[in-house]
Amino acid sequence: MTDLEAPASAKNQENDHKNDTTDFGFTQVDKDKKVNMVADVFHSVAAKYDIMNDVMSLGIHRLWKRYTIDCSGVKSGQRVLDLAGGTGDLAAKFSRIVGEDGQVVLADINESMLQVGKEKLTNMGIIGNIEYVQANAEDLPFPDNHFDLITIAFGLRNVTDKSAALESMFRVLKPGGRLLVLEFSKPTTEALSKIYDSYSFHVLPKMGKLIADDEGSYRYLAESIRMHPDQDTLEQMMKDVGFEQTTYHNLTGGIVALHRGFKF
Template identity: 85%
Template sequence: MSTDSARSAEPTSEQEKTDFGFTQVDKSEKVAMVADVFHSVAAKYDVMNDLMSLGIHRLWKRYTIDCSGVKAGQRVLDLAGGTGDLAAKFSRIVGKTGQVVLADINHSMLMVGKEKLTNMGIVGNIDYVQANAENLPFPDNHFDLITIAFGLRNVTDKSAALASMFRVLKPGGRLLVLEFSKPTSEALSKVYDTYSFHVLPKMGQLVANDADSYRYLAESIRMHPDQETLEQMMKDVGFEQTSYHNLTGGIVALHRGFKF
């Protein structure tokens, strides 16, 4: 994956720059650059998730489901839903009278998710929408639950995305943000850094023939706000009763917030 295009156009002000991993790029270019990453990894995304996390990502997602409080007949938005792990579970919970929207900005990921869930026999109460989290194409006060798992760190304007989620959430509804975060132990942090920057890109090269994309993914984790910062960002756009729960020593955290 090349970042030459990121260097070709120099931003005119600091406000127009954002991070793409450890590199500063023009905000207008980040969406396309992230899209290139996920176009590249879509076909091997599930395999790599299992390998990278030793299958633990399934436990993180199960915990998210357990914290969702979702009921039959409700509307759920699985944002940045990728290959549909959460959407599949929610589809079964909400049943025929409910609705699940699997939304992702990346068409390749969305199509992999649609094919996967269709092959699982999950049809009828699930819709697939290509959407930018910063400007969601849904009515105000529409969803009972919104989840975004391992997607927020790739969003250019995270505050705008959180505000958009708040807008489309019903009063009484909840947001769950499952995302890589900051390890709580210095020793764990050092081991995690070694794994992320030395093992992960090699694994990406061997399995997905793409070391650069997985190097970016490791860098994007380090640039993501820590637990307290993200919780404050949620409060700033209106979420109440916010909290977070560290998983696997803070390598991942589940943030929760409500709209009242």
């Protein structure tokens, strides 16, 4: 081996290592470990997830989800996938809209979240047209061209390979179907961004400690929001896997954005 070859080999090894890692909040971890690390976060917060959502957002998350429902265009008799559906807020609404002839699949990679969602919806009397599936967004266990609508609310940022997940969603969506991605995003003004950062990194973890006895998980959630692609980047990622007529709409000054794309 020559003197010139050694640095190149070391550089290649360094690049290979980078390709094997991904972000877990602000920390770089091995890709094959992130799924379990994220699972631990949501196992920890599942029981208090709904309460924390209300407290963290001052209830505004309900308006964001209502807007998502309004933009869904879903009709009676259709088939809906609520991916990373957690405790089932969207699935509950969709179940009523699609009716007895339709179907809603509430899917989540996390067993604890899925169980909380199932108990919650069952207690609401929502049965019959809803199914619960533990599934990884990167490799969905559904047939091609199966769903009229797919929603993923506040879940994409936790996925290790977001492009693979978007490809998987595109595959199982019917031609003419639409994808809605509701996710935390980038505030549209510097002033709002500073206020949001202060809230996220100083107030939110303390609220997590007080209400859920889990400061670390809520610090990770704040960090994961900052590491998520911004509005334009996510829209381009959707286009790259085949979605057309992509748009996004900023909510609450860009703190949250709703992305929409169609499969033709």
